[in-house]
Amino acid sequence: MQLWYPGAARKPLGTQTEPKIGTPRVLIFHTMSGYLAGTDSWFRRDGYAGTESHFGVGGSWDKGLDGAVWQWQALDRKADAQYGGNAYATSVETSDGAKSGVPWTAKQLEALIDLGEWWCRQTGNPAKLVTSSSGRGFGYHSQFAAWNRSGHVCPGTARVKQLKERVIPEVARRLASGSDPTEAIVKKLPTLARGAKPGEDMQTLRALLLARSHPEVKTIEGGFDDVVEKAVRALQQWGGIKEDGVVGEATWRILLLRERK
Ligand SMILES: [Zn+2]
The missing domain is CATH 1.10.101.10 (PGBD-like superfamily/PGBD)
Known part of the structure; x- marks a missing residue:
């Protein structure tokens, strides 16, 4: 398993303090209210001792970073973005330019499909939406109380729809078409x-x-x-x-x- 995505800019948060989780079994999609660079500085403030996600994907509102992927944490280490899911999940943040409810841009979608394909190939998990928090595949933050105790809406209705109708089917199609x-x-x-x-x-x-x-x-x-x-x-x-x-x-x-x- 590759631990760092070759399509991402590497942004480690300093001295590693997070435990190993082994091979993750679910890829959880989030919206981060605001910008990619803002999220990076927020994560960076307390390093691995604070909150962090594995990945972040910028949008057209992030100057020059539409579709850019940043990786803060290695795939086999814990990231603190989804409560009980932290023990077994990979987390991917997606910026919204502080415009709540906006869908992913075309470049964000493309980047998420590429990342999703790589993640499935690395972890051996299927490209399908999980139906319980103990499943293997793709999920989203607000999907289960086990991942989201505060009940906040993440990544939002428009993005959940894109996840179900665009990202998952396209990754599944690519995986079915054979080798990388x-x-x-x-x-x-x-x-x-x-x-x-x-x-x-x-x-x-x-x-x-x-x-x-x-x-x-x-x-x-x-x-x-x-x-x-x-x-x-x-x-x-x-x-x-x-x-x-x-x-x-x-x-x-x-x-x-x-x-x-
Ligand atoms: Zn979230």
């Missing part, structure tokens, strides 16, 4: 390092770096030079993987996920 397409591509790509000559694989690498906000690479033509190596190291640092400047499976995996700002 990204993994199939990753397995076919060679390891590239400093000195690699121009060619089709180098064009792929340079194009993906350009798409992942590394304009310094300038063009898809060329070999594995200093500029490419620097960009690769920056990407590896961002992704929290070994920073060796060599493009192997872990680096390709990050590069192949949809561009996120």
Whole structure:
């Protein structure tokens, strides 16, 4: 099981104090009233000793972060977002720009579907709405008293509808269509390092770096030079993987996920 989603910006909250929960069995969807950056500073104030979620997804009201995914907690550790569910759930916050009741944006939906697919593949859980708090699959915060003792409305009617009608069916469709397409591509790509000559694989690498906000690479033509190596190291640092400047499976995996700002 991968513990950190390659499609997310990693935002650990300092010294880890939360216990391990093993493989989570339910992915619980929330709305956070406000903004992604505001939630981040709220979580950051008390680190893991306070409240936190595993994931957060920004909307069009978060400047430049529509569809961006941030991860605060590793998949096998506890996050304190849903009362009794904390012991076995993964939590995903979604911002609303302080406009209560708004649906998810198209980019939030796309990001939630990608994240949901990755989560099911990592945990082995099905893409279906749980019918009790002891089920396996997807749920939402206000669904059961076991997860929500204060009775607050989260993530709201419009988003629950999107979860049931868009997110769950699309993730289920992707899982039914077979193996992870990204993994199939990753397995076919060679390891590239400093000195690699121009060619089709180098064009792929340079194009993906350009798409992942590394304009310094300038063009898809060329070999594995200093500029490419620097960009690769920056990407590896961002992704929290070994920073060796060599493009192997872990680096390709990050590069192949949809561009996120
Ligand atoms: Zn909630």
